[in-house]
Amino acid sequence: MQEKILEMLQLQNQLNNDTNGPEWRKDVTKNDKVINWKRCIYMECAELIDSFSWKHWKNIDSGIDTENIKIELVDIWHFVMSYLLKFHTPTELVIFIENLVDTKSDIKIPKEWTSENNKNINEYLDVFEELMALALVKNDSEPYQESLTEQFFRACDASGLNFDDLYRLYIGKNVLNQFRQDHGYKEGVYKKVWNKKEDNEVMQEILSKNSDIDYQTLYNKLSEIYKKEVK
Structure with missing residues (x-):
């Protein structure tokens, strides 16, 4: 812990x-x-x-x-x-x-x-x-x-949010926050809705399929989906 x-x-x-x-x-x-x-x-x-x-x-x-x-x-x-x-x-x-x-x-x-x-x-x-x-x-x-x-x-x-889930979701949200910053969140050009889904939901779906995913792999997966689905 x-x-x-x-x-x-x-x-x-x-x-x-x-x-x-x-x-x-x-x-x-x-x-x-x-x-x-x-x-x-x-x-x-x-x-x-x-x-x-x-x-x-x-x-x-x-x-x-x-x-x-x-x-x-x-x-x-x-x-x-x-x-x-x-x-x-x-x-x-x-x-x-x-x-x-x-x-x-x-x-x-x-x-x-x-x-x-x-x-x-x-x-x-x-x-x-x-x-x-x-x-x-x-x-x-x-x-x-x-x-x-x-x-x-x-x-x-x-x-009902235990420590392990807090940790897993925090890592996921931290990656997402960094991803947002890297893609123009402060400048107002970042798109939070990806193919009719909020980015939070997309991140959670990735985690649900692989709860042990590491920081960089999750970031890369978000990048891949963002490029493909956000117009």
Whole structure:
């Protein structure tokens, strides 16, 4: 587990260096754009919550998108790690994270949603809203960093996202994020829809066929599909 944690931290550190420049720990990009990692966290939490049919005026029986919940958690993990890496090196964070990975939640999101579950939606959303609330706190102390990270893993447990799946999906999303940057994401020329499928979905399909695929092979496969299917 320690090796996988370190690998994720190192990949995130490198992605931040490549995407934002060497001063990103000072909360500014190479283009003088302000970075706020905690804002990224609570905005991604809002996107995750939209995976539930929480709106009382719209699609009240549409259920939940369990796979998208997991993808949103992986997105949040990018930002949690980035926030922690502002204050610590990857090596320093390994034991810190390992000690929190097994945090459990009293809330368990149903795999199969029924109309009865709608009555308890506030309870199911609480674990994510608590993470959102923590991300809004103006505090950077080490106890706070621990609380934020612990709540993230509590949200993972509630969603049925175990560490191995978090690692696998993180590697996949990290490759996709790098691929996006290399193909004009910041410039606005990158196409997120590939032959009527979002790139996230394409990446997940590749992983589902080969869960042990390595970083470079996945990148090459994405490149091959992108060239062929994106016009």
